[in-house]
Amino acid sequence: MDQLPEEPRRREANLLSIEDTRSEMVRYGIPAHESVPNTLVILQKKFDDEYNAQLSVYAKIMERYRRKKNKDEMTARAVKAVENDALALKNYPKIGTLVDQVKNNSTNSELVVRGLNEATCKAFLHAMETNSSVIALDLSNNDLDEAVADDIATLLKRNHAMQTLDLGSNRFNSASLIHLAPALASNKVLTGLSFECNPLTTQNNTVDLSGFESLCSTVLANTTTIRSINLFRCGLNVEAGRLLSKSLLFNESIIALDLGCNAIADKELEMINIQLEENRQVHDRMQSKLFTMKKQVQAQADAKYEEKRKHDKEEAIAKWHDDNAKIRQTQYEADAATEAQRKLEECIRMQNIVLEKEAARKLRDDEAKAKAEAKAKNSKKK
Structure with a gap:
């Protein structure tokens, strides 16, 4: 902010000339038939409103300027302090x-x-x-x-x-x-x-x-x-x-x-000692209360910890049983599946054996029948 605005000045309606008064009446749209006292009152109200608005804007600008100036000064001081500190410690x-x-x-x-x-x-x-x-x-x-x-x-x-x-x-x-x-x-x-x-x-x-x-x-x-x-x-x-x-x-x-x-003086020392003794008593009472409160809080914390530890232990035991039950169930299902598979395989094996035996028997029967037929043919030829 290179140039600051001028501070607003409050205008006085009763100090205006007749020409200026008429000009301001036209600027603000004030009817010409108003009486002079009423005109001055209305003009002064307009002037005051305008002045207050300008003053508000001016105050904001100046506040921004002061903040920037303070910030710049603080930054400059900080930089200078760092330089001085470095020089001092050299x-x-x-x-x-x-x-x-x-x-x-x-x-x-x-x-x-x-x-x-x-x-x-x-x-x-x-x-x-x-x-x-x-x-x-x-x-x-x-x-x-x-x-x-x-x-x-x-x-x-x-x-x-x-x-x-x-x-x-x-x-x-x-x-x-x-x-x-x-x-x-x-x-x-x-x-x-x-x-x-x-x-x-x-x-x-x-x-x-x-x-x-x-x-x-x-x-x-x-x-x-x-x-x-x-x-x-x-x-x-x-x-x-x-x-x-x-x-x-x-x-x-x-x-x-x-x-x-x-x-x-001894009188003041005595008064000071009395006040210090009262403060010590107050302090001791407060410390005693704090100690009691700490013990109560610690006891409550210990009880909560013990309750939580017990609850955690019960949960751990229940979880152990659940996990073991799940393991046993899984193992049981696996064993059952294995046994079913074994039985299926055994059934297939037995069926295969039966089929093989049946096939062998049929083969023997066919061979015996063929031999019998061949023998019968030979007998007829003779």
Whole structure:
């Protein structure tokens, strides 16, 4: 789309000159005998209908343009990302091999990655977006910072297999949490998260709780999947403790929370411990119910399996008897046919013997008769 149309403008009937009004009345077929106020009302209605129709067409054109522009920008970013990733991995063959394994889903379910810099980390995270083999990912001790937070957020939105993520001992700060919090809130797979030894409440060497507040309000207060969070030595002060304790009042999923080496007040720690204990009790009850349900389901499955096995055995036995009966019947019929054939052959043989004997007897009789006749002839001659 090389040239965009101009945005439609709404026309005002009461701003027209007399000549223009008459011209528009003719164009729209408005009778000339209408009064001026009625004419203006009718014209304005026509103008508004025309404007709304043009605006609808304009909106559709602009929407197509925005979609195409976004698609082109996304394609360009994807191409640029591939180029940057290839360039980043060029001098790090080990990381490149790992990225290939991640793309091919040929890694172990628990993956620990060390020796990343900003560029190679981005390349690795891009590969992880579609990975389904890694269940637990450890990116701790890589000196990562805010520069890769957005890429980690994209990973959390797109990866649906990873259940635990360890970001400990890096340099993720308040601004990093601004990127990560919405992604963590939308993720429904993650059960374990570690920010151990990250300056989560600082920005440019000053205290900044905006990122931690976003983490508390959007993630900790609403998550139903995360079970454990490690916030050991993350620079949490008294106010951060208040935000944390307040957010946990609405949470029922977190049962393990490490808050060691932070400056949280005892009152907030006590409230947090109470909430965690309540969550653990709820979790234990749920686990107990799930265990009971699993046992019941397993018992039902075992009963169905045993019933099916018994039914299959009975069917197998019945089939064995049927098959044997068919075999015996077939053998009986074959034997009967063989016996009938034998009897037929024996009958034919006996008939042949009788015929042969009869023929021999007749031959002897004929010979005896011939001899008698010859003898009688000889007697008469004498």
